[in-house]
Amino acid sequence: MISASAVDAYIEKNSRRFVDELKELCAFPSISNHGHDAVKPARDWLANRLGQFTNKVETFDAGGMPALYAEVPGSGRRKLLLYQHYDVQPVDPIDLWNSPPFEPVEKDGRIIARGVADDKSDVMARIHALETLKHLGEVPVTLRFLVEGEEEIGSKTFEKIAHQHADKLSADGCLWESGTSFDDAGRATLQFGCRGLLYVQLRVKMLDFDQHSGFASIYPSAAMYMIGALASLRDQDMNINLEGFYDKVVQPTAADRAMMATIDPEVEKRRQLIGFEKLVRTPQESQVIEQMLFTPTCNVAGVTTGYQGPGSKTVLPAEATAKLDFRLIPDQDPNDVLAQLRRHLDTHGFEKVEIVWSDAEKPARSDPASAVAKTVIECVTDLYGTPILWPFMPATGPMHPVVSDLGIPTVLPVGVGRPDNRIHAPNENIHAADYINTIRLMCRVWERFGAG
Numbered sequence: 001m002i003s004a005s006a007v008d009a010y011i012e013k014n015s016r017r018f019v020d021e022l023k024e025l026c027a028f029p030s031i032s033n034h035g036h037d038a039v040k041p042a043r044d045w046l047a048n049r050l051g052q053f054t055n056k057v058e059t060f061d062a063g064g065m066p067a068l069y070a071e072v073p074g075s076g077r078r079k080l081l082l083y084q085h086y087d088v089q090p091v092d093p094i095d096l097w098n099s100p101p102f103e104p105v106e107k108d109g110r111i112i113a114r115g116v117a118d119d120k121s122d123v124m125a126r127i128h129a130l131e132t133l134k135h136l137g138e139v140p141v142t143l144r145f146l147v148e149g150e151e152e153i154g155s156k157t158f159e160k161i162a163h164q165h166a167d168k169l170s171a172d173g174c175l176w177e178s179g180t181s182f183d184d185a186g187r188a189t190l191q192f193g194c195r196g197l198l199y200v201q202l203r204v205k206m207l208d209f210d211q212h213s214g215f216a217s218i219y220p221s222a223a224m225y226m227i228g229a230l231a232s233l234r235d236q237d238m239n240i241n242l243e244g245f246y247d248k249v250v251q252p253t254a255a256d257r258a259m260m261a262t263i264d265p266e267v268e269k270r271r272q273l274i275g276f277e278k279l280v281r282t283p284q285e286s287q288v289i290e291q292m293l294f295t296p297t298c299n300v301a302g303v304t305t306g307y308q309g310p311g312s313k314t315v316l317p318a319e320a321t322a323k324l325d326f327r328l329i330p331d332q333d334p335n336d337v338l339a340q341l342r343r344h345l346d347t348h349g350f351e352k353v354e355i356v357w358s359d360a361e362k363p364a365r366s367d368p369a370s371a372v373a374k375t376v377i378e379c380v381t382d383l384y385g386t387p388i389l390w391p392f393m394p395a396t397g398p399m400h401p402v403v404s405d406l407g408i409p410t411v412l413p414v415g416v417g418r419p420d421n422r423i424h425a426p427n428e429n430i431h432a433a434d435y436i437n438t439i440r441l442m443c444r445v446w447e448r449f450g451a452g
């Protein structure tokens, strides 16, 4: 086993170059929303970097933005799957950037560039950890890199990729892209899953064209019809009326509750920041985190109908549209919820509401007591102190095919994530010191997991 001090010395000696190479990757405008040509140069560059350590580099193409795969054989018996993505979000609004998003700059110990936090630091830190261990000796665990190319546009072909290449992806554990990493108080955090998502667009058209509102006494209103349909879905306390909606919802276990008890819900801080008067269901402070994670939602993301310009316009709108998102918790299936929504509309007098399109990702949760989870918890404790553990994160990612279909225990480790990273927003940034620590943590986890 390579000593932690040798690892740290090598990383320290090469830290300037490591940061420069991260900036080199960040200079590629790999915006998946802009199509194939936008993402290919970053993928080619990465294929070349990984090719310096293994001849097993391939592209997995299932009809979307291709993923990059590389296997690095290790000396031990265990295998570890590493999930990251090389694509990034668009840069708009561009005027709010203080420097060009794809010309990485360093300022006050931070690196600023689109994608530097989400998720190019994970991609490069893992390559730099590989370089470090290879230089000092052996990699004790077989590493299987999967670098996705369309995470930021909903991972549409990821399930297909996971199923088609199940043998190449199989592993004893998976390190996902790092999540939140540090809370407001600077404490390290780990997560073991994510919530699912169903996104739908609804539309209702009652008339061929808008009418003078003097005729509202005889013509039906698309606006009221849509509002009625939306109001029938749930109440103000997030009790959702779709039949069968809660059937597959899991209850928190004693272990989940023990973990959640250590998370500070920071209600007062949130109140000052966000300005709410009271929380939904007015939970006790000790119940806030459980409610946040274990309550599935039905949220109106937007409604469009009629006139909203200056002054008045007496119009009876012909059409109304709405976008809804449902955050789902294990073991809800977004396909079931979509069918329940259709049935609900049809049986409650809203059959004229069309579901124009939908998009879905399934929820996932992994055992926080798995071997890989234990290893990560131990290494994070050594490096950062006792971490805060979340049963799963409130947000969504494409973890389900890996966790549930391939059955690989999965952890979202600590990376560069801080509350002020501005991911998906202008001036996305990380602390350079967090980047270097991410490389150190990776080396420790691989060494310890490989020894098992």
Ligand SMILES: [Zn+2]
Pocket: 085, 118, 119, 151, 177
């Ligand atoms: Zn990401």
